[in-house]
Amino acid sequence: EDQVTQSPEALRLQEGESSSLNCSYTVSGLRGLFWYRQDPGKGPEFLFTLYSAGEEKEKERLKATLTKKESFLHITAPKPEDSATYLCAVQARGSQGNLIFGKGTKLSVKP
Amino acid sequence: GEEVAQTPKHLVRGEGQKAKLYCAPIKGHSYVFWYQQVLKNEFKFLISFQNENVFDETGMPKERFSAKCLPNSPCSLEIQATKLEDSAVYFCASSRRGYGATNEKLFFGSGTQLSVL
Numbered sequence: 041e042d043q044v045t046q047s048p049e050a051l052r053l054q055e056g057e058s059s060s061l062n063c064s065y066t067v068s069g070l071r072g073l074f075w076y077r078q079d080p081g082k083g084p085e086f087l088f089t090l091y092s093a094g095e096e097k098e099k100e101r102l103k104a105t106l107t108k109k110e111s112f113l114h115i116t117a118p119k120p121e122d123s124a125t126y127l128c129a130v131q132a133r134g135s136q137g138n139l140i141f142g143k144g145t146k147l148s149v150k151p
Numbered sequence: 152g153e154e155v156a157q158t159p160k161h162l163v164r165g166e167g168q169k170a171k172l173y174c175a176p177i178k179g180h181s182y183v184f185w186y187q188q189v190l191k192n193e194f195k196f197l198i199s200f201q202n203e204n205v206f207d208e209t210g211m212p213k214e215r216f217s218a219k220c221l222p223n224s225p226c227s228l229e230i231q232a233t234k235l236e237d238s239a240v241y242f243c244a245s246s247r248r249g250y251g252a253t254n255e256k257l258f259f260g261s262g263t264q265l266s267v268l
Contacts, residue, residue, distance in 0.1 A: 074256070074257075076259075081261065081262075082261050082262075083155070083242050083244070083259030083260050083261050083262055084242075084257075084259045085259070086256045086257065086258065089256060127194075129194075135207075136199065136206055136207035136209075137182070137199065137206070137207065137255070138184060138196040138199055138207055138209075138210070139194075139196065139257065140196070141186075141193075141194035143193055
């Protein structure tokens, strides 16, 4: 069964304290791995898509990496405005395009 | 429009009543997806459309849930005879292209919070 597990469930950082969020996946053929950010009361906002092991993508303080079993979202020198829930999702080759989501990591960055 | 518009933002129904949710996808997007988010972060895929045609309905509960995307109208998700466990946030998302196209990211609306009392 296709599955996505994110850890930790919650992460509290001080402003400027870099860290990483983990997304482990098992899927019958990976078509793509997606990272989204979700703020309270809002829908998920697209961050990155990764397609193959070894691929990396960067956007401001965020960097996403992908291996054959997991993805990491690295946050460098975070700011309070980076506080949100970060969701990982996979799209399987055998699917019709829908995403399988993990439960997310709730990130809080204190000034 | 440039964003996925979902209405209403909040919907309260008594158990057994009907609930109808609406979604206007981004103009030019051919694919619409419905997801149910329960217990804060658990997303469950319900159904997807390619224009007005059902693309994938593997996640749809067979009995009380139905959905449509008709030309020149918002898409809709209807729940007949709501139950307590239907309480959730229902998200609609759209994409320009569907499965098989590269870089087909989903754009999500802000969701409809359904509370069944």
